[in-house]
Amino acid sequence: MLISAGPGLTESLDWIARYQHQFFILACDTALKPLLRAGIRPHGIHILDAQKQTLLHFLNEDLSDMVIFADLVCHPALPLHLAPAGWVFSSTARLIYRPDGSTEELKTPGTDLLESMCGAQGKLQSGGSVATSAFDLLRFLGFRTIYFAGQDLAWTFRQLHALNTHHYERWNFMVSRTLSLETINERVMQKRDLVPVPSVDGKSIPGDFILSLYRSWFEQSIESLKHEDPVKCINLSRSGSQIEGMQNLRIENPDALPEMAKNPAMTATDSTSAANASRVTNGTNAELRTELLEAFKDARKRDESNTPLLQSIYQSLLDLLYGEATATEAEVVWQRYPELRALIRRTEVYISRNQEKLSEERASSVYRTNLKKSLTQFLRFINRYI
Incomplete structure (x- = not known):
């Protein structure tokens, strides 16, 4: 039912x-x-x-x-x-x-x-x-x-x-x-x-x-x-x-x-x-x-086997936040963890649509600013759960 x-x-x-x-x-x-x-x-x-x-x-x-x-x-x-x-x-x-x-x-x-x-x-x-x-x-x-x-x-x-x-x-x-x-x-x-x-x-x-x-x-x-x-x-x-x-x-x-x-x-x-x-x-x-x-009698036992991977992802984002946060540095992280590109997807679309209006310096500044803002919000959020 x-x-x-x-x-x-x-x-x-x-x-x-x-x-x-x-x-x-x-x-x-x-x-x-x-x-x-x-x-x-x-x-x-x-x-x-x-x-x-x-x-x-x-x-x-x-x-x-x-x-x-x-x-x-x-x-x-x-x-x-x-x-x-x-x-x-x-x-x-x-x-x-x-x-x-x-x-x-x-x-x-x-x-x-x-x-x-x-x-x-x-x-x-x-x-x-x-x-x-x-x-x-x-x-x-x-x-x-x-x-x-x-x-x-x-x-x-x-x-x-x-x-x-x-x-x-x-x-x-x-x-x-x-x-x-x-x-x-x-x-x-x-x-x-x-x-x-x-x-x-x-x-x-x-x-x-x-x-x-x-x-x-x-x-x-x-x-x-x-x-x-x-x-x-x-x-x-x-x-x-x-x-x-x-x-x-x-x-x-x-x-x-x-x-x-x-x-x-x-x-x-x-x-x-x-x-x-x-x-x-x-x-x-x-x-x-x-x-x-x-089937779930042992389900409460927490599996710690993935903890190192989660910590590695967290540290990669932390390093990116406190580094230069350039598109080149970010691309290294996105290649390793493709799902995390969602953090900057909207900014990438914005820059792509306005590339004729934005200078290279301005586009880079927009990318870094929005990436740091997105990383700050995301890390603050996931810090409660890992």
């Missing part, structure tokens, strides 16, 4: 709590707090956002029996401050299709360096939201029937998120005699260009361009998988936008039973998955959680 933090999640919580032991539950980071408040403990949590504010989704929560699946772009403060049972990292696969039929993969900057240190990293496709990446993750984990909750992709009840998310915790401190939660929600909503979209109940509901992009990604993915690797998608929400290709289970009957007996959540493609499917179908996933956590 993939659980997002759309407004419709609030109504689905009782149903999820009733049948939670029949599912492997993967929660998007924003949905964690509403689930825990309802007594639902997911097996895994997926993170895609690179902002430090992602920490707010986990503040003061016990993660000891959960695994965090995170994109490589997640903020480095998260592994430092969070203590789940284990971490699984991946990168986002970006494929460009050429007119000649060939494809090119655009890697997240730093992936090559990371793989040289830690080995090959898995890749997930993404439609831009954490839920789209989480859907691809569940496919790779072997699930061929996936239940969705909180996947509204619309402004259900004129709200963007379910109750008890960290957004409401923050907004509660803003509430006053002249400022209500409804007003705060409405102000957020009015900043978006709203358009009506079809809802699961046959009516229309406010949506916007961004949410429609996510919905289109799901619809195209479900359709494209039909002929290659079909995935049955079941929507538990009784509100939100209509997502073509998803079966709406609870529209007519809010208490409809999950289809576990005749269509297990995990397709038995081999003996191992068959055993897991049997346990899920029989009404308990306790053993499945135990097996999941077993």
Whole structure:
């Protein structure tokens, strides 16, 4: 089951709590707090956002029996401050299709360096939201029937998120005699260009361009998988936008039973998955959680083998900062660590576009000034984490 933090999640919580032991539950980071408040403990949590504010989704929560699946772009403060049972990292696969039929993969900057240190990293496709990446993750984990909750992709009840998310915790401190939660929600909503979209109940509901992009990604993915690797998608929400290709289970009957007996959540493609499917179908996933956590029992032991390389990178940047910081000196560092060229990429583009206007001396001065500024900010940032 993939659980997002759309407004419709609030109504689905009782149903999820009733049948939670029949599912492997993967929660998007924003949905964690509403689930825990309802007594639902997911097996895994997926993170895609690179902002430090992602920490707010986990503040003061016990993660000891959960695994965090995170994109490589997640903020480095998260592994430092969070203590789940284990971490699984991946990168986002970006494929460009050429007119000649060939494809090119655009890697997240730093992936090559990371793989040289830690080995090959898995890749997930993404439609831009954490839920789209989480859907691809569940496919790779072997699930061929996936239940969705909180996947509204619309402004259900004129709200963007379910109750008890960290957004409401923050907004509660803003509430006053002249400022209500409804007003705060409405102000957020009015900043978006709203358009009506079809809802699961046959009516229309406010949506916007961004949410429609996510919905289109799901619809195209479900359709494209039909002929290659079909995935049955079941929507538990009784509100939100209509997502073509998803079966709406609870529209007519809010208490409809999950289809576990005749269509297990995990397709038995081999003996191992068959055993897991049997346990899920029989009404308990306790053993499945135990097996999941077993793989991470030694994960808390910090690997120091890459420390010399990290220190070498840090020292190279430090020497560059306190040296002349010329383009020639910098090029030596970029050749050794190509990913670090991102620190000066914008300046290089600026100089290239304005080379007819800039004298050689002026271009060199702009390069040194911006490089030192960029290095100062970067070293101050990474000094907290290495």
